[in-house]
Amino acid sequence: MYRTVAQLDSQMQSLATWFPGFFTRTQLPEASVQGRPVYALRLRAGTGPERRGVLLVGGTHARELMNPDAIIELAVDLFVSYATNRDLVYGGKTWPAADIKLILDALDIWMVPCANPDGRVHVMTVDDMWRKNRATNAGTSCIGVDLNRNADFMWGVTEGQTSCSPCTDIYAGPSAFSEPETRNVKHLLDTHRIATFVDVHSFSELILWPWGHAPTQTTDPKKRFTTLPQPKCKPIQVTGYQEYMPPRDLQRFQTVGARIRDAIAAVRGRTYTSEAGIGLYPTTGTWSDYVYSRHIASSALEKTYGFTFETGPRVETVEDSFHPADPRPVIRDAKSGMVALLQQSICAIELIGAQFFRAQTEVRALQKVRDKLLSTTDAGREWIALFERIEAPAVVAMLGDRELLSDTAELVKRASALSKDDTTKLTDDEVDAGLKVVRRLRSRVEDADLRKDLRAIEVQLDGLRGTGMSKAVERLMTTPPGAKAPARSGSKGKARARG
């Protein structure tokens, strides 16, 4: 009913052998403590250079048996949908074939279904409640390190559910990344462009994101883990400490978390809670905090959004909660949640850029406007949220409409040029070209909320005739979507009435 480690490995091998155009299986650099190989599977459609990546990890905690199965099944489901052009249906949730096609065309999906093979073997043969890996610990007969406490983030600070004692289930290990199983996952983060990460656990029906060690605050950027004293084997010594997160990142975690929650609820009505990791209990050295903290600890690294899922409800016994007799309903929920995570990881402007521009400078200029300017105000962040909502459906519509796509690419190019030179103003022709794209998009989407978002863009855009880029950005930074466009004079065209 649950796949053994050998079955997971051979399924990965079969997929890579039969469908080399989609799947690549890689053996990670290190064997497990007991010498088992650990594999990553990459799924993508088409060729070309490395893309924006999403990394899905399962089986970190051995007794949480469902999630390696969920990840390998998701790989098959995505591939079959793509190859047969069929919708992906999980209970009451239908993912249109075009959405799945976009995910496989746009992303590199990295999967480590079974990060802790020794633990899984132990659970299936000896002790069905085993959690850690199977490391021998010096000076004690107690076995194993908690692989979700071993990452180099606040490592060894025993805040909440983290321990320095090898005999506990939450032992952080002798040093950060002391374990080959955790170094393997770090290797993928170090060597690929991972934009989003999820470590899939069980149970409690949660979608967790940073921070896990302390409550989050968005007002004092000086309060960072990088300058916080990190006492080994003691909890945080600063009373009332709260970790900083830029409001834009918090918003993104909340937005993506809500999308995942909704995608899960649509399957059969289970309502997961999306919240900061500390909502479960305080921890250090976890994967989701570590992956997100990397770009803060080292400014040369790109940002990765890190999530933890806790799949499945608490049922009568803890054993049944970790590995129910029939895991299929929970697996369907988890798969739908992972599809939502993948979809939310697509970056529309990057994708359009890749289709049309050899260099990515156009795309970078616009991303800079987003990250350095829009993200700094409430209204600006509302626009970012709006663009993120329409991104995936807009790209699906564009990929089915070559003219729309090339018109959009022209706009991206023009907007990027304007963002570098503020002396030129938006002409009527440029605004009209923009309006044409937005209206055409609006005619191609059915969702009422999306149409409302597109209408909000239309209204603002119409008010930008004769404006330079800095003025236009300033307006977005001060005027949230849905607000009335400012009055203007001396230009043709009118803001269309809302309807």
Ligand SMILES: [Zn+2]
């Ligand atoms: Zn777990």
